[in-house]
Amino acid sequence: MLDALEVFTTVVVGLMVGVEFSVAFVINRILDALPGDSGQLGRAHGGRMLGAVMPVWYIGSLVLVGVWAVVERHQSGTGLVVTAGALLAVSVIMSILLLVPINNRGRTWTPDNRPADWEQQMGRWDRLHYVRVAVVVAAFTFLVAALV
Template sequence: MQDALAVVTVVVAGMMVGVEFAVAVFVNPILDRLPDNGGLDARSDGARVLGRVMPFWYISSVVLGTVWAALTWGDEGASLVAAGSALLVLSVVMSLVVLVPINSRVATWSQEGVPADWKEQVGRWDRFHYVRVGIIVLAFALFVVALV
């Protein structure tokens, strides 16, 4: 059972990391290069869609990692799982404090109604998102090392 839990945790966290990495490195930069602020509607839609899905994904990853760490406490690799889970908790706190407030504003924007500083706001979100991606990549790497 512990092996299955470990694999499920790595898969769930790994898919989350993949989505967040793709948003940071590919999706948002592509959207930002569209002419006439063409990516604005896509960013707003993405903020709405991912804003509904990602909280469950993050919390599921934290719960799975925490249960894995608790079940294997004292075993080899348990401290890596605990550290990975702690990093995921840090990413959730960071999301709630910094990223969600910006994302909530972006989700309400349209071409007809955006604040004058919208580019600065999405740029700030992107910078913090890069940090969050680094944190969750490290958490994922710790999970993988603990699994193998």
Template sequence: MPPWYAAATALGVLWSILVWGEPRASLVIVATALLVLSVVMSVVLLVPINNRVAAWAGGGAPDDWQDQVGKWDRYHYARVGVLVGAFVLLVVALA
């Protein structure tokens, strides 16, 4: 998944440069910022939980495993919402 995030962000930056000064530039810039936010959310919120879950395989799950899985789900849904918002803005900018 990281290559897709990097590619989408790079294309957003390129598109922002190409439409600079046009009315739709603000939509593309905000969408690109949302793509960056989704990457930050992945690294800061989801990866640490994934690392903890990976460690469970050897030592068994902790007592609060359901809370941790629920937290991961909530963060994931928020990240998906950010990504959907970004791509909606890009579609609007394209139209």
């Protein structure tokens, strides 16, 4: 049972890391290269779609890591799991305080109502997202290390 929790948690977090990595280094680069308003419209749609899913994924991942840490608190490797949980908590706090407000604005924008500085706001979101990706990659790395 505990092995299943460890594997399930690691897979859930790993898939989340993959999605976030893809957004940072693939999807947004593709959207930025599209002509005209297509990229901005794509970002708005992505903000709506992922904005609905990612909070559940982030919180769910944090809860799973917390359960793992509590259930196996006397096992070797628990410090790695706790560190992963702390990093995931940082990513959640960072998301709520820094990224979500930008995303909530951007997902409503159209070519007719977007602000003049929309590109700068998306650039700031991208830079903050790179940091968040680094944090969740580190968390995932600690989880994998805890498995071995």
